[in-house]
Amino acid sequence: MSRQLLAMALAPLLGLFILGIGNGFLATVITLRLDAAGQSAVVIGWVSSAYFIGLALGAMLNDRLLLRIGHIRAYGSFASLVAVTVLLQGLVEHPWAWFLLRLIGGWATVGVYLVIESWLLTAGDQKVRGRLLALYMISLYAAGVLGQLLLGVTEALGGAASFMVIAMLASLSVLPMAMIPRVSPLIEKAEPLSPLRLITLTPTGVMGSFGSGVAVAAVYTLLPLYLQRIGLPVDRIGQMMAVVVLGAMLLQYPVGRWSDRHDRQLVLIAIGAFCTLISAAVLWLPMNLWILAGLLFLLGGGVFSLYPVAVGHAADRAPAGALVRMSQGLLLINAIGSALSPPLVSPVMGALGDAGLFWAFGALGLFLVAFFGWRRSVRPAPVPVAPFSPSTPMSSVGAELAVTEELMQGAMEHEHVEDLSGAVPEVAVAEPLVGPPPPDEAHIAYFDEPEAAEAPAQEELPGIEPLPARG
Incomplete structure (x- = not known):
């Protein structure tokens, strides 16, 4: 750079x-x-x-x-x-x-x-x-x-x-x-794809973007409320939220590299299952400040990695020339999910108590796992083309050996045919190394036509002598 x-x-x-x-x-x-x-x-x-x-x-x-x-x-x-x-x-x-x-x-x-x-x-x-x-x-x-x-x-x-x-x-x-x-780059206007068009192109990418918006918005808006209601002071709440964002920052690159080397649908399924397990651990494990910080660190890494992996999967399925429009459309889907998140999750907290936030995280993770698994069964990942492995007839050495074997067989037949009719088999002059180009079809001699076989080969191909017989 x-x-x-x-x-x-x-x-x-x-x-x-x-x-x-x-x-x-x-x-x-x-x-x-x-x-x-x-x-x-x-x-x-x-x-x-x-x-x-x-x-x-x-x-x-x-x-x-x-x-x-x-x-x-x-x-x-x-x-x-x-x-x-x-x-x-x-x-x-x-x-x-x-x-x-x-x-x-x-x-x-x-x-x-x-x-x-x-x-x-x-x-x-x-x-x-x-x-x-x-x-x-x-x-x-x-x-x-x-x-x-x-x-x-x-x-x-x-x-x-x-x-x-x-x-x-x-x-x-x-x-x-x-x-x-005052020098800035020029950009071209690009309209986002409609949500219906995006759904038909990449349902997994759309659902991953929407689920990411729901989860990230809940982290930013309702997780502080949960932390305050369990008795943490304001400075501790800030530290816990910093731990969440730190997990997102540090785990972003490893998850992205993992998704580059494996099927992104499997990575999305793993992220959804991971977020569900972390939510269950927050609900059921005996909790202290350090355990909570560790679980929130992992939760941030999982929740914030969902969107880039979903966008990467959508880009893999995008038609040529539609990457920019698809990216803008997925950003809009993500924003819609974020806008719907607090009205959807806050009633769960009102009905189940403050722990309802993690019940919502767990339910969202299970839903994403089920959806991504269903999409994978409907449209599995494309099977990569088998790598090329040269065989003997495909290699240059193999081709040379094949031609030599044919010539040797033709030379062996030449002795037998010459003894019977004196005709020269055409294989004896196949693939000449020097001399003029081979004759056209009108001058090719066939063994089942005696009149054509009587014509001397020297007249058709001057300068080329038949192969000597092997004794």
């Missing part, structure tokens, strides 16, 4: 890292504040879902603004809007006002992601895109870990301090983008 490319990618990655620090613990702050205000889990779920509804709307609409005003100005507009909505949440603490502000904030946040992803995808070619996107994911998850660790510090300040810090970070993230030379 060239220094020029790294320098071009540094500004958007740095801006994403700064904004991601604040965005990493904003959802946790909102959940804890609503719970402290006495709001029910259902209300908390609806306010949390507003953010993901905004993500889905932005995934469909924000590319038009980006194409119209360019990367740098679009980033400044989206990041400034994130800062304004966060500051307004610090001033107004009504849940339905927060619902509207979270909706706008989600729309602006996905605009930031769209700018960064399109910048990186179009800045490099196919040889370096994988590494650029790996840096993108590392920056995002590292910012999330740091943001969760800042949760206890900002909440200890009280009041609107947390919202002020998050808004300041969103504003500061504009500086790296504004200070670079």
Whole structure:
């Protein structure tokens, strides 16, 4: 990777890292504040879902603004809007006002992601895109870990301090983008595929993206509520959430490499079963702080790995020229799953208690295992073509041996035929090494036609003598 490319990618990655620090613990702050205000889990779920509804709307609409005003100005507009909505949440603490502000904030946040992803995808070619996107994911998850660790510090300040810090970070993230030379890559407009078209192309990819949205949204919005209700202080909640994101960051690459070497449907089945086992362990094992941290680390690695493996499977089945549209469509499906997650999972917590969160995780994992297994039985993975193994007749040495054997057999027959009729068998002059090209079909002598056999071979092929008889 060239220094020029790294320098071009540094500004958007740095801006994403700064904004991601604040965005990493904003959802946790909102959940804890609503719970402290006495709001029910259902209300908390609806306010949390507003953010993901905004993500889905932005995934469909924000590319038009980006194409119209360019990367740098679009980033400044989206990041400034994130800062304004966060500051307004610090001033107004009504849940339905927060619902509207979270909706706008989600729309602006996905605009930031769209700018960064399109910048990186179009800045490099196919040889370096994988590494650029790996840096993108590392920056995002590292910012999330740091943001969760800042949760206890900002909440200890009280009041609107947390919202002020998050808004300041969103504003500061504009500086790296504004200070670079005004050169940005060009992108082409690409409309996402419709959900029905995606379902027909890759049902496994669609369901994996949807299930990932449900699970990740539940982790960000309802896991802090579970941790608070089991008695953990705010700083411990931030540390536990950091452990979850750390597991996602560290296990992402091994799972991705595993999926590159094996059938991705089997990997998806294994991830679903793994998340179910971890959820069962949280529900039934005797729990202390260290065991809970270890299980949440593994849960983060499994839940956050579901989406990239599903997208990789969909890309394997994508028709030529449809990768970009398929990626955008799966992003929309993921956002829809995220928007539906809190309203679906929070009633389970209301009915089964705080542990209902992990009952929901376990049920989701079992459903995904069943669905992926059914899809594999309906449409199994393509069998790879058997590797080529040369045999003796296929190799150049084998062909040479075959021709030599025929010539030897023809030479042996030549002695017998010459004694009977004096005719020269045609095999004696097959594949000449020198001389003119072989005669056409009108001059070929056949043994069952005596008139043609009496013609001397020297007249047909001058300069070529028949093979001598072997005695």
